[in-house]
Amino acid sequence: MAQNPARRAALTDAAIDVLAREGARGLTFRAVDVQAGVPTGTASNYFANRDDLLDQTARQIHHRLVPDPAVIADLLRAPRDRALVGALMHDLMRRITADRAGYLAMLELRLEATRRPGLRAALTGTIRDELEANIAYHLTEGMPGGRETVVALYLAMTGLILEHLTLPEVLGADGLGALIDSLVEQIVPAA
Known part of the structure; x- marks a missing residue:
């Protein structure tokens, strides 16, 4: 799994925007990639699965x-x-x-x-x-x-x-x- 902390933060920030706009059903790796403006597949390199994405997004919200x-x-x-x-x-x-x-x-x-x-x-x-x-x-x-x-x-x-x-x-x-x-x-x- 990729370890660039700045990229991970940008992806979780993008996930926050997707969650706020589309709800949990709209939160996909592809939607996060699009929101973050990164190549398709980037989010899946940073998060093991959807549960990991949700967990790390929650942590980023608390940090923000x-x-x-x-x-x-x-x-x-x-x-x-x-x-x-x-x-x-x-x-x-x-x-x-x-x-x-x-x-x-x-x-x-x-x-x-x-x-x-x-x-x-x-x-x-x-x-x-x-x-x-x-x-x-x-x-x-x-x-x-x-x-x-x-x-x-x-x-x-x-x-x-x-x-x-x-x-x-x-x-x-x-x-x-x-x-x-x-x-x-x-x-x-x-x-």
């Missing part, structure tokens, strides 16, 4: 959605209060909106995971680990609230993101910031 350390460092100069949690949630929405294809591809992978036990196990492990890391980070940084606060924020933001990216007219894009503020105010304790 990681917060910018400089932005986080800047935000963390603020007091550890509800306002900081709100700022972090606004940054999350900004990142996901900026990489709409990445998040839509992740939604497609979640749906595909209902039919593929291996993918379900991998995604469950990855997302559970990320949630636990977010909980640990929240507690370590001394943010208000505990485990339940982070889980409630995760569930609320996941729903808001889903609605915003798939049916934005339902809630309206103009009030998105106010909705985030309201969620944080209702979920995160003041002190």
Whole structure:
């Protein structure tokens, strides 16, 4: 199997675009080759099979959605209060909106995971680990609230993101910031 990391990243980025646009059924090696602008057969040289392509695409999505350390460092100069949690949630929405294809591809992978036990196990492990890391980070940084606060924020933001990216007219894009503020105010304790 080919080992050029830059080419592999370009192929998984292309797979993300195909997933977001065509769904899991449209994700073929040929579609990835076309999206990446590489010769036919290139993707099949980099991924052992479709499951490997799905798994590595999921990893690339998570890599693309990681917060910018400089932005986080800047935000963390603020007091550890509800306002900081709100700022972090606004940054999350900004990142996901900026990489709409990445998040839509992740939604497609979640749906595909209902039919593929291996993918379900991998995604469950990855997302559970990320949630636990977010909980640990929240507690370590001394943010208000505990485990339940982070889980409630995760569930609320996941729903808001889903609605915003798939049916934005339902809630309206103009009030998105106010909705985030309201969620944080209702979920995160003041002190």
